[in-house]
Amino acid sequence: xxxxxxxxxxxxxxxxxxxxxxxxxxxxxxxxxxxxxxxxxxxxxxxxxxxxxxxxxxxxxxxxxxxxxxxxxxxxxxxxxxxxxxxxxxxxxxxxxxxxxxxxxxxxxxxxxxxxxxxxxxxxxxxxxxxxxxxxxxxxxxxxxxxxxxxxxxxxxxxxxxxxxx
Amino acid sequence: xxxxxxxxxxxxxxxxxxxxxxxxxxxxxxxxxxxxxxxxxxxxxxxxxxxxxxxxxxxxxxxxxxxxxxxxxxxxxxxxxxxxxxxxxxxxxxxxxxxxxxxxxxxxxxxxxxxxxxxxxxxxxxxxxxxxxxxxxxxxxxxxxxxxxxxxxxxxxxxxxxxxxx
DNA sequence: TATTGTTATACTCTATAACTATA
DNA sequence: TATAGTTATAGAGTATAACAATA
Numbered sequence: 001x002x003x004x005x006x007x008x009x010x011x012x013x014x015x016x017x018x019x020x021x022x023x024x025x026x027x028x029x030x031x032x033x034x035x036x037x038x039x040x041x042x043x044x045x046x047x048x049x050x051x052x053x054x055x056x057x058x059x060x061x062x063x064x065x066x067x068x069x070x071x072x073x074x075x076x077x078x079x080x081x082x083x084x085x086x087x088x089x090x091x092x093x094x095x096x097x098x099x100x101x102x103x104x105x106x107x108x109x110x111x112x113x114x115x116x117x118x119x120x121x122x123x124x125x126x127x128x129x130x131x132x133x134x135x136x137x138x139x140x141x142x143x144x145x146x147x148x149x150x151x152x153x154x155x156x157x158x159x160x161x162x163x164x165x166x
Numbered sequence: 167x168x169x170x171x172x173x174x175x176x177x178x179x180x181x182x183x184x185x186x187x188x189x190x191x192x193x194x195x196x197x198x199x200x201x202x203x204x205x206x207x208x209x210x211x212x213x214x215x216x217x218x219x220x221x222x223x224x225x226x227x228x229x230x231x232x233x234x235x236x237x238x239x240x241x242x243x244x245x246x247x248x249x250x251x252x253x254x255x256x257x258x259x260x261x262x263x264x265x266x267x268x269x270x271x272x273x274x275x276x277x278x279x280x281x282x283x284x285x286x287x288x289x290x291x292x293x294x295x296x297x298x299x300x301x302x303x304x305x306x307x308x309x310x311x312x313x314x315x316x317x318x319x320x321x322x323x324x325x326x327x328x329x330x331x332x
Numbered sequence: 333t334a335t336t337g338t339t340a341t342a343c344t345c346t347a348t349a350a351c352t353a354t355a
Numbered sequence: 356t357a358t359a360g361t362t363a364t365a366g367a368g369t370a371t372a373a374c375a376a377t378a
Contacts, residue, residue, distance in 0.1 A: 003284060003292050008277045011296040016206060018303045019185065020226045025310050027370085037345055040182060053359060060186045065346055067361055089354045089359040111174045117309040118169060125301075126169050130177040132298035135291075137184045143283040144191050193347085203368055219336060231369055233338055255336040255377045 029113055034078075034106060037061075041069045042095065042103040045079060051090045078102055195279055200244075200272060203227075207235045208261065208269040211245060217256045244268055 026036060034042070044055045056066040070093065073079040078099035084090035095103065118126065192202060200208070210221045222232040236259065239245040244265035250256035261269065284292065 003281060003287060003289055005277045005281065007289065007292045007296065008280050008284070009273065011292055011299070012276055012280055013209075014296050014299045014303065015184075015188065018181075018299050019188070021303050021306045021310070022181065022185070023369085024226050025306060028310065035344065043179075051359080060190050061345090062347060063360065064348085064362080067359095069345095071361085084359095087355075087359080091360075107175065110178055111171050114174050114178055115169060115171065116313065117306050118174070119309065121169060121305070123169055123173065126173045126177055129298045129302050130173065130180050132295045133177070133180045133184050136295050136299075137180065137187050139287070140187045140191060140283050143285065144187070144194065147282065189346085201367065217336085227368090228370060229337065230339080230371085233336095235368095237338085250336095253336080253378075257337075 025113075025117070029109075031106060031109065034102060037065075038069050038073060039103070039106050041066065041073060042078065042099060042106070045093045046095055046100065046103055049094055050092055051084065052093055053090070055093060073099070191279075191283070195275075197272060197275065200268060203231075204235050204239060205269070205272050207232065207239060208244065208265060208272070211259045212261055212266065212269055215260055216258055217250060218259055219256070221259060239265070 030036075040059055041055065044058050048054065048058060052066055052070060053063065056063050059066065070079060070081065074081060077096055080094045080096055081091045082094075084092050196202075206225055207221065210224045214220065214224060218232055218236060219229065222229050225232065236245060236247065240247060243262055246260045246262055247257045248260075250258050
Protein backbone atom coordinates (compact mmCIF):
# COMPACT_ATOMS: atom_id res chain seq x y z
CA UNK A 1 0.00 0.00 0.00
CA UNK A 2 2.76 2.43 0.90
CA UNK A 3 4.44 3.91 -2.15
CA UNK A 4 8.15 4.50 -1.60
CA UNK A 5 9.55 7.95 -2.42
CA UNK A 6 12.35 6.27 -4.36
CA UNK A 7 9.80 4.59 -6.60
CA UNK A 8 8.18 7.91 -7.32
CA UNK A 9 11.58 9.42 -7.99
CA UNK A 10 12.25 6.72 -10.56
CA UNK A 11 8.87 7.34 -12.16
CA UNK A 12 9.51 11.07 -12.37
CA UNK A 13 12.94 10.58 -13.93
CA UNK A 14 11.44 8.10 -16.32
CA UNK A 15 8.84 10.59 -17.44
CA UNK A 16 11.45 13.30 -17.97
CA UNK A 17 13.58 10.86 -19.95
CA UNK A 18 10.57 9.98 -22.08
CA UNK A 19 9.99 13.63 -22.82
CA UNK A 20 13.59 14.04 -23.95
CA UNK A 21 13.36 11.12 -26.32
CA UNK A 22 10.06 12.39 -27.66
CA UNK A 23 11.59 15.80 -28.27
CA UNK A 24 14.41 14.20 -30.26
CA UNK A 25 12.10 12.02 -32.30
CA UNK A 26 9.85 14.99 -33.04
CA UNK A 27 12.88 17.06 -34.00
CA UNK A 28 14.23 14.43 -36.36
CA UNK A 29 10.89 13.86 -38.08
CA UNK A 30 9.24 17.25 -37.86
CA UNK A 31 6.82 17.97 -40.66
CA UNK A 32 7.70 21.27 -42.21
CA UNK A 33 4.14 22.54 -42.55
CA UNK A 34 2.25 21.95 -39.32
CA UNK A 35 3.84 22.39 -35.90
CA UNK A 36 3.04 19.93 -33.16
CA UNK A 37 0.89 22.41 -31.24
CA UNK A 38 -1.11 23.11 -34.37
CA UNK A 39 -1.45 19.41 -35.01
CA UNK A 40 -2.98 19.12 -31.54
CA UNK A 41 -5.45 21.85 -32.42
CA UNK A 42 -6.43 20.05 -35.61
CA UNK A 43 -6.92 16.82 -33.69
CA UNK A 44 -9.14 18.38 -31.04
CA UNK A 45 -11.25 20.25 -33.57
CA UNK A 46 -11.61 17.04 -35.52
CA UNK A 47 -12.65 15.06 -32.44
CA UNK A 48 -14.84 17.59 -30.67
CA UNK A 49 -15.35 20.61 -32.93
CA UNK A 50 -17.42 23.43 -31.58
CA UNK A 51 -16.45 26.46 -29.54
CA UNK A 52 -12.89 27.69 -29.30
CA UNK A 53 -13.05 27.96 -25.54
CA UNK A 54 -13.84 24.26 -25.27
CA UNK A 55 -10.99 23.31 -27.57
CA UNK A 56 -8.63 25.43 -25.48
CA UNK A 57 -9.76 23.63 -22.37
CA UNK A 58 -9.24 20.21 -23.95
CA UNK A 59 -5.75 21.26 -25.02
CA UNK A 60 -5.08 22.74 -21.58
CA UNK A 61 -3.97 25.90 -23.28
CA UNK A 62 -4.82 29.54 -22.66
CA UNK A 63 -7.23 31.37 -24.93
CA UNK A 64 -4.61 33.62 -26.58
CA UNK A 65 -2.49 30.63 -27.55
CA UNK A 66 -5.40 28.89 -29.18
CA UNK A 67 -6.50 32.11 -30.83
CA UNK A 68 -3.17 32.46 -32.60
CA UNK A 69 -3.06 28.86 -33.69
CA UNK A 70 -6.58 29.11 -35.01
CA UNK A 71 -5.76 32.31 -36.89
CA UNK A 72 -2.73 30.62 -38.41
CA UNK A 73 -4.65 27.48 -39.39
CA UNK A 74 -7.50 29.58 -40.75
CA UNK A 75 -5.14 31.64 -42.91
CA UNK A 76 -3.78 28.44 -44.36
CA UNK A 77 -7.26 27.14 -45.12
CA UNK A 78 -7.26 24.25 -42.66
CA UNK A 79 -9.95 25.50 -40.27
CA UNK A 80 -13.20 27.37 -40.67
CA UNK A 81 -14.70 29.77 -38.13
CA UNK A 82 -18.37 30.62 -38.15
CA UNK A 83 -20.33 32.58 -35.56
CA UNK A 84 -22.27 30.56 -33.02
CA UNK A 85 -25.96 31.29 -33.71
CA UNK A 86 -26.74 30.87 -30.01
CA UNK A 87 -23.98 33.15 -28.69
CA UNK A 88 -22.63 35.89 -30.87
CA UNK A 89 -19.45 36.16 -28.79
CA UNK A 90 -18.45 32.61 -29.65
CA UNK A 91 -17.34 30.95 -32.84
CA UNK A 92 -17.72 27.39 -33.98
CA UNK A 93 -14.66 25.66 -35.36
CA UNK A 94 -14.48 22.99 -38.03
CA UNK A 95 -11.83 21.44 -40.23
CA UNK A 96 -11.94 22.14 -43.94
CA UNK A 97 -11.51 19.23 -46.32
CA UNK A 98 -7.88 20.28 -46.65
CA UNK A 99 -7.61 20.36 -42.88
CA UNK A 100 -9.02 16.87 -42.58
CA UNK A 101 -6.65 15.58 -45.22
CA UNK A 102 -3.67 17.25 -43.59
CA UNK A 103 -4.56 15.84 -40.17
CA UNK A 104 -4.93 12.39 -41.67
CA UNK A 105 -1.48 12.68 -43.24
CA UNK A 106 0.06 13.77 -39.96
CA UNK A 107 -1.54 10.92 -38.04
CA UNK A 108 -0.53 8.35 -40.62
CA UNK A 109 3.04 9.57 -40.64
CA UNK A 110 3.20 9.45 -36.85
CA UNK A 111 1.65 6.03 -36.65
CA UNK A 112 3.96 4.53 -39.21
CA UNK A 113 6.97 6.10 -37.51
CA UNK A 114 6.02 4.78 -34.09
CA UNK A 115 5.10 1.40 -35.55
CA UNK A 116 8.62 1.28 -36.91
CA UNK A 117 10.18 2.41 -33.64
CA UNK A 118 8.17 -0.21 -31.73
CA UNK A 119 9.33 -3.02 -33.97
CA UNK A 120 9.50 -6.13 -31.84
CA UNK A 121 6.67 -5.14 -29.50
CA UNK A 122 3.51 -7.19 -29.55
CA UNK A 123 -0.10 -6.07 -29.24
CA UNK A 124 -0.32 -6.77 -25.53
CA UNK A 125 2.77 -4.72 -24.76
CA UNK A 126 1.52 -1.71 -26.69
CA UNK A 127 -1.87 -2.03 -25.06
CA UNK A 128 -0.46 -2.25 -21.55
CA UNK A 129 1.93 0.64 -22.13
CA UNK A 130 -0.88 2.82 -23.44
CA UNK A 131 -3.07 1.84 -20.51
CA UNK A 132 -0.35 2.70 -17.99
CA UNK A 133 0.19 6.09 -19.53
CA UNK A 134 -3.51 6.79 -19.80
CA UNK A 135 -4.07 5.85 -16.18
CA UNK A 136 -1.19 8.06 -15.03
CA UNK A 137 -2.58 10.95 -17.07
CA UNK A 138 -6.10 10.50 -15.77
CA UNK A 139 -4.97 10.32 -12.15
CA UNK A 140 -2.84 13.41 -12.40
CA UNK A 141 -5.50 15.36 -14.24
CA UNK A 142 -8.17 14.48 -11.70
CA UNK A 143 -6.04 15.08 -8.62
CA UNK A 144 -4.40 18.22 -9.91
CA UNK A 145 -7.85 19.72 -10.40
CA UNK A 146 -8.90 18.94 -6.85
CA UNK A 147 -5.60 20.27 -5.50
CA UNK A 148 -5.79 23.40 -7.63
CA UNK A 149 -6.81 25.61 -4.71
CA UNK A 150 -3.66 24.67 -2.83
CA UNK A 151 -3.00 22.31 0.04
CA UNK A 152 -5.29 24.30 2.34
CA UNK A 153 -8.36 23.18 0.41
CA UNK A 154 -9.16 20.07 2.42
CA UNK A 155 -12.91 20.35 2.41
CA UNK A 156 -13.67 17.07 0.69
CA UNK A 157 -10.85 15.16 2.30
CA UNK A 158 -12.02 16.24 5.72
CA UNK A 159 -15.51 14.84 5.14
CA UNK A 160 -14.08 11.51 4.06
CA UNK A 161 -11.70 11.49 6.99
CA UNK A 162 -14.59 12.11 9.38
CA UNK A 163 -16.42 9.12 7.99
CA UNK A 164 -13.31 6.97 8.00
CA UNK A 165 -12.56 7.90 11.62
CA UNK A 166 -15.82 6.42 12.97
CA UNK B 167 2.31 -10.29 -32.95
CA UNK B 168 0.87 -7.74 -35.33
CA UNK B 169 0.46 -4.34 -33.72
CA UNK B 170 -2.64 -2.55 -34.97
CA UNK B 171 -2.27 1.02 -36.24
CA UNK B 172 -5.24 2.02 -34.11
CA UNK B 173 -3.44 0.80 -31.01
CA UNK B 174 -0.43 2.90 -31.88
CA UNK B 175 -2.69 5.84 -32.53
CA UNK B 176 -4.14 5.47 -29.04
CA UNK B 177 -0.66 5.25 -27.56
CA UNK B 178 0.44 8.40 -29.37
CA UNK B 179 -2.60 10.34 -28.25
CA UNK B 180 -2.07 9.06 -24.74
CA UNK B 181 1.50 10.33 -24.73
CA UNK B 182 0.44 13.74 -26.00
CA UNK B 183 -2.27 13.90 -23.36
CA UNK B 184 0.28 13.00 -20.71
CA UNK B 185 2.51 15.81 -21.87
CA UNK B 186 -0.35 18.29 -21.59
CA UNK B 187 -1.14 17.25 -18.05
CA UNK B 188 2.53 17.41 -17.15
CA UNK B 189 2.76 20.91 -18.55
CA UNK B 190 -0.19 21.99 -16.42
CA UNK B 191 1.15 20.40 -13.26
CA UNK B 192 4.56 21.97 -13.86
CA UNK B 193 2.92 25.32 -14.52
CA UNK B 194 0.87 25.19 -11.33
CA UNK B 195 3.79 24.17 -9.14
CA UNK B 196 6.72 25.82 -10.85
CA UNK B 197 9.55 26.73 -8.52
CA UNK B 198 10.43 30.34 -9.00
CA UNK B 199 14.19 29.87 -8.91
CA UNK B 200 15.19 26.96 -11.11
CA UNK B 201 13.52 26.25 -14.44
CA UNK B 202 12.78 22.68 -15.44
CA UNK B 203 15.55 22.58 -18.03
CA UNK B 204 18.05 23.81 -15.47
CA UNK B 205 16.81 21.25 -12.98
CA UNK B 206 17.58 18.59 -15.57
CA UNK B 207 21.10 19.97 -15.91
CA UNK B 208 21.58 19.85 -12.16
CA UNK B 209 20.34 16.27 -12.07
CA UNK B 210 22.66 15.08 -14.83
CA UNK B 211 25.68 16.83 -13.36
CA UNK B 212 24.84 15.30 -10.01
CA UNK B 213 24.48 11.81 -11.47
CA UNK B 214 27.31 11.82 -13.98
CA UNK B 215 29.39 14.97 -13.55
CA UNK B 216 32.30 15.43 -15.88
CA UNK B 217 32.51 17.07 -19.28
CA UNK B 218 29.86 19.42 -20.60
CA UNK B 219 29.64 17.60 -23.91
CA UNK B 220 28.69 14.40 -22.12
CA UNK B 221 26.03 16.13 -20.05
CA UNK B 222 24.61 17.66 -23.23
CA UNK B 223 24.42 14.24 -24.79
CA UNK B 224 22.64 12.76 -21.77
CA UNK B 225 20.15 15.61 -21.86
CA UNK B 226 19.75 15.23 -25.62
CA UNK B 227 20.37 18.92 -25.95
CA UNK B 228 22.64 20.90 -28.25
CA UNK B 229 25.90 22.35 -26.93
CA UNK B 230 24.79 26.01 -27.04
CA UNK B 231 21.71 25.26 -24.96
CA UNK B 232 23.73 23.53 -22.30
CA UNK B 233 26.34 26.27 -22.41
CA UNK B 234 23.77 28.89 -21.53
CA UNK B 235 22.23 26.84 -18.76
CA UNK B 236 25.64 26.16 -17.30
CA UNK B 237 26.55 29.84 -17.44
CA UNK B 238 23.32 30.71 -15.67
CA UNK B 239 23.77 28.05 -12.99
CA UNK B 240 27.40 29.05 -12.54
CA UNK B 241 26.48 32.70 -12.07
CA UNK B 242 24.05 31.69 -9.37
CA UNK B 243 26.67 29.59 -7.61
CA UNK B 244 25.07 26.19 -8.21
CA UNK B 245 27.68 24.72 -10.53
CA UNK B 246 31.47 24.88 -10.72
CA UNK B 247 33.51 24.66 -13.90
CA UNK B 248 37.15 23.69 -13.84
CA UNK B 249 39.43 22.95 -16.78
CA UNK B 250 39.92 19.32 -17.65
CA UNK B 251 43.59 18.57 -16.94
CA UNK B 252 43.63 16.01 -19.74
CA UNK B 253 42.01 18.21 -22.40
CA UNK B 254 42.29 21.94 -22.14
CA UNK B 255 39.35 22.48 -24.48
CA UNK B 256 36.99 20.76 -22.08
CA UNK B 257 35.68 21.68 -18.67
CA UNK B 258 34.61 19.47 -15.81
CA UNK B 259 31.30 20.25 -14.15
CA UNK B 260 30.33 19.72 -10.54
CA UNK B 261 27.57 20.88 -8.24
CA UNK B 262 28.45 23.23 -5.43
CA UNK B 263 27.10 22.49 -1.96
CA UNK B 264 24.38 25.03 -2.68
CA UNK B 265 23.70 23.29 -5.97
CA UNK B 266 23.36 19.92 -4.27
CA UNK B 267 21.04 21.38 -1.67
CA UNK B 268 18.92 23.07 -4.29
CA UNK B 269 18.64 19.90 -6.37
CA UNK B 270 17.64 17.96 -3.27
CA UNK B 271 14.91 20.50 -2.54
CA UNK B 272 13.60 20.29 -6.07
CA UNK B 273 13.52 16.50 -6.04
CA UNK B 274 11.82 16.36 -2.66
CA UNK B 275 9.19 18.86 -3.73
CA UNK B 276 8.51 16.90 -6.91
CA UNK B 277 8.34 13.59 -5.13
CA UNK B 278 5.96 14.81 -2.47
CA UNK B 279 3.77 16.43 -5.12
CA UNK B 280 3.57 13.28 -7.23
CA UNK B 281 3.08 11.12 -4.14
CA UNK B 282 0.08 13.27 -3.38
CA UNK B 283 -1.22 13.15 -6.95
CA UNK B 284 -0.86 9.35 -6.98
CA UNK B 285 -2.84 8.93 -3.78
CA UNK B 286 -4.65 5.61 -4.01
CA UNK B 287 -1.99 3.91 -6.14
CA UNK B 288 -0.07 1.04 -4.66
CA UNK B 289 3.56 0.11 -5.01
CA UNK B 290 2.97 -2.41 -7.78
CA UNK B 291 1.05 0.07 -9.90
CA UNK B 292 3.74 2.73 -9.63
CA UNK B 293 6.39 0.17 -10.43
CA UNK B 294 4.58 -1.17 -13.47
CA UNK B 295 3.82 2.32 -14.77
CA UNK B 296 7.46 3.36 -14.39
CA UNK B 297 8.59 0.17 -16.10
CA UNK B 298 6.23 0.71 -19.03
CA UNK B 299 7.44 4.24 -19.52
CA UNK B 300 11.08 3.27 -19.18
CA UNK B 301 10.67 0.50 -21.69
CA UNK B 302 8.96 2.79 -24.18
CA UNK B 303 11.72 5.35 -23.75
CA UNK B 304 14.49 2.79 -24.17
CA UNK B 305 12.93 1.31 -27.28
CA UNK B 306 12.44 4.67 -28.93
CA UNK B 307 15.90 5.87 -28.04
CA UNK B 308 17.57 2.75 -29.39
CA UNK B 309 15.53 2.58 -32.59
CA UNK B 310 15.62 6.27 -33.30
CA UNK B 311 19.41 6.11 -33.21
CA UNK B 312 19.51 3.28 -35.71
CA UNK B 313 17.00 5.07 -37.95
CA UNK B 314 18.84 8.37 -37.69
CA UNK B 315 20.22 8.17 -41.20
CA UNK B 316 16.70 8.31 -42.63
CA UNK B 317 14.43 5.73 -44.18
CA UNK B 318 16.92 5.04 -46.94
CA UNK B 319 19.33 3.47 -44.47
CA UNK B 320 18.04 -0.08 -44.70
CA UNK B 321 21.34 -1.85 -44.41
CA UNK B 322 20.56 -3.78 -41.26
CA UNK B 323 16.90 -4.32 -42.01
CA UNK B 324 17.75 -5.72 -45.40
CA UNK B 325 20.02 -8.34 -43.93
CA UNK B 326 17.30 -9.44 -41.53
CA UNK B 327 14.74 -9.48 -44.30
CA UNK B 328 16.98 -11.67 -46.40
CA UNK B 329 17.22 -14.15 -43.58
CA UNK B 330 13.50 -13.96 -42.84
CA UNK B 331 12.65 -14.50 -46.50
CA UNK B 332 14.28 -17.91 -46.62
C1' DT C 333 40.87 18.67 -39.62
C1' DA C 334 37.97 17.57 -35.77
C1' DT C 335 36.25 18.72 -31.25
C1' DT C 336 34.96 21.72 -26.99
C1' DG C 337 32.72 25.39 -25.69
C1' DT C 338 30.70 30.30 -26.47
C1' DT C 339 28.07 33.95 -28.67
C1' DA C 340 24.55 35.65 -31.88
C1' DT C 341 20.27 34.92 -33.80
C1' DA C 342 15.89 32.87 -34.59
C1' DC C 343 12.02 29.62 -33.94
C1' DT C 344 8.24 27.25 -31.26
C1' DC C 345 5.23 27.12 -27.67
C1' DT C 346 3.40 29.19 -23.86
C1' DA C 347 1.54 32.84 -20.38
C1' DT C 348 -0.35 37.37 -18.55
C1' DA C 349 -2.43 41.79 -19.34
C1' DA C 350 -5.28 44.88 -21.73
C1' DC C 351 -8.79 45.29 -25.01
C1' DT C 352 -13.53 44.70 -27.76
C1' DA C 353 -17.89 42.74 -28.20
C1' DT C 354 -21.60 40.21 -26.38
C1' DA C 355 -24.38 37.90 -22.51
C1' DT D 356 -20.35 41.79 -14.11
C1' DA D 357 -18.84 37.89 -16.50
C1' DT D 358 -17.49 35.46 -20.71
C1' DA D 359 -15.56 34.72 -25.81
C1' DG D 360 -12.12 35.97 -28.47
C1' DT D 361 -8.06 39.09 -30.06
C1' DT D 362 -3.77 41.67 -29.79
C1' DA D 363 0.54 42.99 -27.54
C1' DT D 364 4.25 41.65 -24.94
C1' DA D 365 7.25 38.60 -22.49
C1' DG D 366 9.49 34.34 -21.07
C1' DA D 367 11.25 29.53 -21.31
C1' DG D 368 13.37 26.23 -24.04
C1' DT D 369 15.39 24.87 -28.12
C1' DA D 370 18.17 24.93 -32.73
C1' DT D 371 21.63 26.40 -36.36
C1' DA D 372 25.57 29.13 -37.73
C1' DA D 373 29.81 31.34 -36.93
C1' DC D 374 33.57 31.72 -33.94
C1' DA D 375 37.72 30.80 -30.59
C1' DA D 376 40.85 27.67 -28.57
C1' DT D 377 42.76 23.24 -28.34
C1' DA D 378 43.63 18.35 -29.95
